[in-house]
Amino acid sequence: MTQEVLRQPAEAAIFLVLDVRPGSEATARDLLADIAGLTRAVGFRAPEDELSCVVGIGASLWSRLYRSSAPRELHPFRSLSGARHSAPATHGDLLFHLRARRLDLCFELARHVMTRLAGHVKVLDEVQGFRYFDERDLLGFVDGTENPTGPKAVAAITVGDEDPAYAGGSYVVVQKYLHDLDAWQALPVAEQERVIGRSKLDDIEMTDAVKPANSHVAANTIVDPDGTERQIVRENMAFGSPGAAEFGTYFIGYAATPDVIERMLLRMFIGAPPGNYDRILDFSTAVTGSLFFVPTAEFLEDPSPATATNSPDGSLGIGSLKRSRT
Template sequence: MIQDVLREPAKAAIFLVADVRPGSEASVRDLLADLAGLTRAVGFRAPGDQLSCVVGIGASLWSRLYRAPAPRDLHPFRGLSGARHTAPATHGDLLFHLRARRLDLCFELERQLMRRLAGHVRVLDEVQGFKYFDERDLLGFVDGTENPAGAAARAALAIGDQDPAYAGGSYVIVQKYLHDLDAWQALPVAEQERVIGRSKLSDIELTDQAVNSHVAVNTIVDPDGTERQIVRENMAFGSPGAAEFGTYFIGYAGTPEVIERMLRRMFVGEPAGNHDRILDFSTAVTGSLFFVPAADFLENPLDNSTSDGSLGIGSLKRSSR
């Protein structure tokens, strides 16, 4: 059973990236096994506000937690350097993606997580995100218009027969982008629309699409004409007092290759030099890749375990429910 990735758009989120201290692996495994119950306990106070938490595991942590082979496509995030823009790779062992209709629920669940993990992890990045007006980012455009829904969303984000031992899992890539709002707002609206590839008010895709628009660059089509999709759960964040304004990108897919190609097209260009023009106003400051195990994998980490408590390969032979 896949983790609780598919939800209607949340109003609030917390993104927490952490490193696990050496010797703390057993404590982390215990916390991950209890994560679903802990989320239910906090969310029970306000069931209508749909608290959820998805956890991802980084490549460098996997072999420390589990003896089983790593998922086929799990690797550290690969940084990119184009002629003008760079996508940095930043480290992270764990990603917690907390969502709800109210920030206080996310806050309380994070507090309980950190209480359990005190002394065992070092927080590398912590971002509180929010929905901005009618599903827009801080640039003023609707974000996530092309997200698939229903069966198409499940097909886009879930691992299937290509890695059957981990069927029902997913991959997630996160990046934190900071916006130069002064430079952006100095552009006429018509020019902003050419950068994005959509009309600002109606959110309709432009018919005369620029080849370096955000929409054009992020449309991935296979040679047979199939458009590849991902599930985005982006959130706005910021601190006006510190003049910090940004978007936290988070994309789920059954293979990281889809998102990695999007990023190559954005930062390097296909052909080289045709970078996504949104990067002239938005700077990536983090980049990490994680594997999102199936829920039953997390809840039963010691099934068929080895004598030292590490997870054995046999416990991976589960079907996706």
Template sequence: MTPQDRAQDVLAPPAKAAIFLTVTIRPGKEREARDALADVAGITRAIGFRIPEAALSCVVGIGAEAWDRLYAAPRPDGLHPFRPLAGEKHVAVSTPGDLLFHLRAGRPDLCFELGRQLMVRLEGLVDAVDEVHGFRYWDERDLLGFVDGTESPTLAAESGLAALVGFDGADPDETYVGASYVIVQKYLHDLDAWERLSVEEQELVVGRRKLSDIELPDSVKPDDSHVALNTITDPDGTERAIVRDNMPFGAVGTGEFGTYFIGYAADPGVTEEMLRNMFLGRTPGRHDRILDFSTAVTGCLFFVPPAAFLEDPDPFLARTPGLSG
């Protein structure tokens, strides 16, 4: 069985609609919550089966503190609470989150129904702490008007290598082959301030042409542009990637507009390095200019176990040294 076969729907193609639902588990409800997670795949199939062309999917992520409460196995190596970052001007906050449900489909009604049924199943067990309904906007653009996710890998081999644990064969005991780590942040945009910039000024902030999406030449692109600070390379020059599935969201009546950042990675350290560059700067004080117009109001890190783990963790516990099912 390949890593893709073992994985949850981490590598699902970008959808037209999504719901990002973050919840905390009530004290004393751990066993019931763990049992409910075993039902997520079945609930998803029951709803998606009626309209298969909409490709409904759900990815479940588990936070560090929740892992300690739910499972006997030690935490996966890269799982820890989201580490806040305090730069000279901007802060990446850490906010509560035990479970993440990333719902995707070609139609928003399927995401809505799946989210509703999941909360019915989890009634009395969890409390919702964040819920964002995302949508595709024009030709894959965010509400700042730029195409988002251009550098996210699209080929199956590249995206698998970037997002799935063990895809490169580096997990010798194969305990969590097909797993992933996901970091999420909800960003709110100051569109009034952003739109006071000229298009040329906006392009220097982002590091790309607004209309064509072509990256600016190095001779023009500022070193504190969003593109420059999110380019991560190994010592040998190999560029490190993550799989993004960011979505715009907004409420026109209240004037709340933003981007929900979600990045899957086999190694969460890659995403964390990008965030350090953004908030702290490669050079102290040279933060990502986009943060002058976009404020992070949430921040969580989750482990996305292989699909089979949620339905029956016992076989995975049996592979863990010192533990048995």
């Protein structure tokens, strides 16, 4: 069973990125095995508010937690430096993506997680996100319009037979972007729309004939040589602190392979051709960047390798037999 990546847009979210201290691997592994139960216990108080938690594991922690080889495409986030803008790589061992219709449920679950991990982890980043009007970011545009739905969404995020040991899992990239709202709001609405590639009020994508090649929509459209458009599932949230004049978007993208998101980021920061970078970066600065693997819920609960058995056809298969925790 996959973790609950695919959900209706949340009203509130907490994003926790943690570093696991050396010697604390067993504590972290035990918490991951219990995270589904903790989520059910907190969410049981208000099931209609749909509390969920998705856990991602970073490349540097994987070999410390598990004896099995890492997922095939798991690696540290790769930083990018373009002619004008950069995407930094920042460390992260664990990602907790908590979502609900109410922030208090996310808060309560995060509190239990941190209580279990007290003294064993360092908090590298904590962001509380919120729904901003009708799914808009703080730039005023609807965010996540092009998310696939139904079977297409499942296919977009789910690892398959290309990595059978981790089939059913996903990859997730997170980046925190800070916006220069003063500079953005100084632009006329028509120019803002050219930066994004969509109309601001009714969220209609510009036609290819008028959409700028360096618009945000154009930069984030990935098409394979055979004409297939590659998709990811975004669960971005707005965040901010008016008193500190901090305004941002927490980008979180799930995919069956990190290659799709990495190609998007190359187009955004380097440009295709080079120099044709995503113009939104003139107003939004990436300050973090991390890549994680999202195992199945079963793996988190019982991560040891399954017992190998002979399949009915005589080939060596993987049996769903007894598994013991490492």
